[in-house]
Amino acid sequence: MTRLVERVAKAILAQNGVAVPEWRLCRNPDEVASACEFLGPGCYLKAQIPIGDRAAIGAVMQVDRVEEAVATTAAWFKAGVASHDVESVLVERAVNGSDSAYAAVQVSDEGPAELLLFSSSGGSGFDPREADLRISLPPRDLETFEIRKHLRRIGMTGSRLNRTGRLLEVLIRCARDWHAYSLEINPIAYIDDMPVAIDAKIEIDDHAVELVPDMSRVSLGDLQGREAQADKIQRDDHRGTLRYVQLIPEAHDRLAGYVGSHSVGGGESMVVMDALAEAGLRPTNYCDTSGSPSQEKVRAAAELVGSQQHISGLFFSSCIANQPLSVTAMGLVEGLSNVGWALPAVFRFAGNQEAEACEIVRDWASTISAPIEVCGRDESEWDAARRLRALLPTGGESNGVPD
Amino acid sequence: MAFLIDETTRILVQGITGRQGRFAVDLMTRGNSKPVAGVTPGKGGESVDGIPVFDTVEEAVAETGVTASIIFVPATLLRDAALEAIDEGLDPIVLMVDGVPARDALAIIQSARAAGSRVIGPNTPGIVSPGRCLMAAVRHDPFLPGSIAVISRSGGMMTTLASVLTDGGLGQSTCLGVGGDRIIGLDLVDAAMQAEADPETSCIVVFGEVGTSQEHRLADAVLDGRINKPVVAYIAGVAAPPGVRYSHAGAFAGDASEEGEKKRARLAAAGVLVPQRYTEIPEMAQSAMDQAIQTARSA
Numbered sequence: 001m002t003r004l005v006e007r008v009a010k011a012i013l014a015q016n017g018v019a020v021p022e023w024r025l026c027r028n029p030d031e032v033a034s035a036c037e038f039l040g041p042g043c044y045l046k047a048q049i050p051i052g053d054r055a056a057i058g059a060v061m062q063v064d065r066v067e068e069a070v071a072t073t074a075a076w077f078k079a080g081v082a083s084h085d086v087e088s089v090l091v092e093r094a095v096n097g098s099d100s101a102y103a104a105v106q107v108s109d110e111g112p113a114e115l116l117l118f119s120s121s122g123g124s125g126f127d128p129r130e131a132d133l134r135i136s137l138p139p140r141d142l143e144t145f146e147i148r149k150h151l152r153r154i155g156m157t158g159s160r161l162n163r164t165g166r167l168l169e170v171l172i173r174c175a176r177d178w179h180a181y182s183l184e185i186n187p188i189a190y191i192d193d194m195p196v197a198i199d200a201k202i203e204i205d206d207h208a209v210e211l212v213p214d215m216s217r218v219s220l221g222d223l224q225g226r227e228a229q230a231d232k233i234q235r236d237d238h239r240g241t242l243r244y245v246q247l248i249p250e251a252h253d254r255l256a257g258y259v260g261s262h263s264v265g266g267g268e269s270m271v272v273m274d275a276l277a278e279a280g281l282r283p284t285n286y287c288d289t290s291g292s293p294s295q296e297k298v299r300a301a302a303e304l305v306g307s308q309q310h311i312s313g314l315f316f317s318s319c320i321a322n323q324p325l326s327v328t329a330m331g332l333v334e335g336l337s338n339v340g341w342a343l344p345a346v347f348r349f350a351g352n353q354e355a356e357a358c359e360i361v362r363d364w365a366s367t368i369s370a371p372i373e374v375c376g377r378d379e380s381e382w383d384a385a386r387r388l389r390a391l392l393p394t395g396g397e398s399n400g401v402p403d
Numbered sequence: 404m405a406f407l408i409d410e411t412t413r414i415l416v417q418g419i420t421g422r423q424g425r426f427a428v429d430l431m432t433r434g435n436s437k438p439v440a441g442v443t444p445g446k447g448g449e450s451v452d453g454i455p456v457f458d459t460v461e462e463a464v465a466e467t468g469v470t471a472s473i474i475f476v477p478a479t480l481l482r483d484a485a486l487e488a489i490d491e492g493l494d495p496i497v498l499m500v501d502g503v504p505a506r507d508a509l510a511i512i513q514s515a516r517a518a519g520s521r522v523i524g525p526n527t528p529g530i531v532s533p534g535r536c537l538m539a540a541v542r543h544d545p546f547l548p549g550s551i552a553v554i555s556r557s558g559g560m561m562t563t564l565a566s567v568l569t570d571g572g573l574g575q576s577t578c579l580g581v582g583g584d585r586i587i588g589l590d591l592v593d594a595a596m597q598a599e600a601d602p603e604t605s606c607i608v609v610f611g612e613v614g615t616s617q618e619h620r621l622a623d624a625v626l627d628g629r630i631n632k633p634v635v636a637y638i639a640g641v642a643a644p645p646g647v648r649y650s651h652a653g654a655f656a657g658d659a660s661e662e663g664e665k666k667r668a669r670l671a672a673a674g675v676l677v678p679q680r681y682t683e684i685p686e687m688a689q690s691a692m693d694q695a696i697q698t699a700r701s702a
Binding site for chain 1: 480501502503504505506508509510512513514528540541542545546555556557558559560562563566583585586588590601612613615616617620639640641642643644647648649650651652653654655663680681682
């Protein structure tokens with residue numbers, strides 16, 4: 001899921017008529033100082049990072065003095081917050097509203113269903129499972145009176161009833177237009193019964209990013225390094241699937257017991273992580289090339305995995321694959337040759353053309369000096385992972401095991 | 404009998420003239436389940452490997468009596484194709500497509516539910532009832548007729564589990580990949596309920612993983628007696644760091660309850676057999692079936 005930062009989520013809501021606090025977007029401490037002077041004492045500083053419940057990790061703070069705001073945000077810009085770089089900070093005018101509420105539209109795997117949630121209490125730490133209202137939405141638009149009826153049933157009255165009803169209508173429309181898995185306003189503050197979205201977040205369906213009304217607002221900038229390269233390869237070559245995740249940030253030094261991981265199959269990749277862990281090894285990455293990828297795509301993936309500086313070895317395994325594994329093997333050999341592979345590795349092929357695939361890798365392995373072993377489906381992922389551990393230079397009973 | 408499909412199923416392939424459609428036709432034909440019709444709008448009158456191609460599902464139903472559809476179209480065209488199949492009352496409808504927007508999947512599933520059709524997928528490898536019908540894009544040789552249902556959130560692991568069962572001499576009634584996405588038609592619980600109702604299925608084998616609430620709801624179904632047949636569930640990804648979206652869109656542990664270890668513990672507490680490795684499944688399944696027979700005899 002692609003999570004949009006708060007300012008984008010609130011801008012989308014504001015464009016659709018939802019009240020939001022006045023704010024300034026700042027990219028350095030000087031801009032923060034100017035914004036604080038303009039918005040007055042008691043304003044909020046909000047680091048624009050794509051994670052939830054930022055108040056709990058100190059990424060949202062209320063400040064009375066400009067100096068305090070400058071010092072706080074200078075630290076954020078320099079060191080980031082919760083392992084996230086901070087590129088911008090929202091400085092927001094304090095809203096002196098009464099009460100605090102919660103509203104969300106979510107797509108749930110249970111049912112499956114699209115849910116509208118509302119609660120007359122909300123704020124940091126609120127658990128959506130405690131919501132007062134939980135409606136399974138029909139495929140059609142909900143009529144205004146239907147929302148009003150539900151709100152009345154939980155005790156809402158007066159102008160707050162009408163205004164909250166209109167807010168929820170907008171919420172549903174925005175969630176659908178933006179293909180949101182989740183669109184949440186938390187908290188909602190009331191000023192004279194007018195709901196104000198104090199904070200909001202949107203999680204976009206990865207499969208629908210190209211369908212949203214304004215792609216320029218969807219930052220794919222979270223992807224860096226090898227993940228960004230893999231994403232580009234996948235977008236440029238639709239034959240099969242390449243998914244790469246950097247699990248352990250790359251370091252310049254080789255780490256004992258840390259290995260590159262490359263699999264065929266999403267489920268198999270999960271199995272492999274468990275098998276490596278049981279063998280006392282830790283994968284630095286997740287990489288799955290499945291669905292009959294081209295040799296070029298496998299080659300590119302093998303280069304991404306094999307060129308990590310901090311790995312001590314490589315583990316490859318396939319499920320009982322339908323795709324021609326000889327093509328996969330040729331891609332692996334080409335990619336690893338390109339990065340000058342010279343470390344221990346175990347290759348486990350299972351499925352279509354597994355014998356040919358084993359032969360292709362064995363032939364290549366005979367031309368290089370690295371300790372490489374190849375096996376077929378007769379050997380389980382767990383046994384193959386232990387073989388890799390035994391090949392590693394520090395692969396004793398207690399050595400080479402990552403913390 | 405098996406569940407979902409059997410030798411009476413007459414298969415329609417929507418998107419038959421594309422690369423993946425043709426590839427699947429070859430695999431299904433080798434599996435003794437040659438489709439009887441195809442649909443590609445605008446290509447009516449053509450044929451693929453002797454299979455007639457129609458412009459509409461309505462024509463395919465009228466001319467060939469197809470009863471079920473397997474769909475290979477680009478993700479952006481899936482909603483239209485699936486709704487057309489639902490409109491003609493086909494059942495089941497197998498969505499072989501990856502990358503489907505969740506709201507399109509939701510619309511398809513809600514329409515199918517209203518019409519009484521069962522949707523498998525999206526992002527599924529299909530359904531195999533060994534020796535009876537292969538409605539999938541997989542080779543037939545890893546599968547063996549028998550009485551164990553295989554229900555998997557991973558396509559590759561559906562075949563892998565069937566293969567280890569076959570190697571252990573245990574055949575399968577129906578094997579089903581429910582799909583790797585978060586929003587899917589029949590999920591693990593729905594599929595297990597189909598297996599529960601099938602008199603020729605004696606044991607249910609499940610491949611689960613991190614993400615979604617499916618395994619927890621499966622545990623609930625066992626606990627509350629909706630599922631009484633023995634269940635063996637292997638859950639992968641116990642070592643997978645949380646908060647990461649892996650290959651399957653559904654494999655994202657958004658909160659702690661969706662992590663692998665929590666799922667294993669919950670299923671085990673419900674009485675489900677939970678191996679540490681999938682290679683232990685044949686022995687566990689055989690033992691569970693033996694015990695079920697003994698219990699039935701002593702009752």
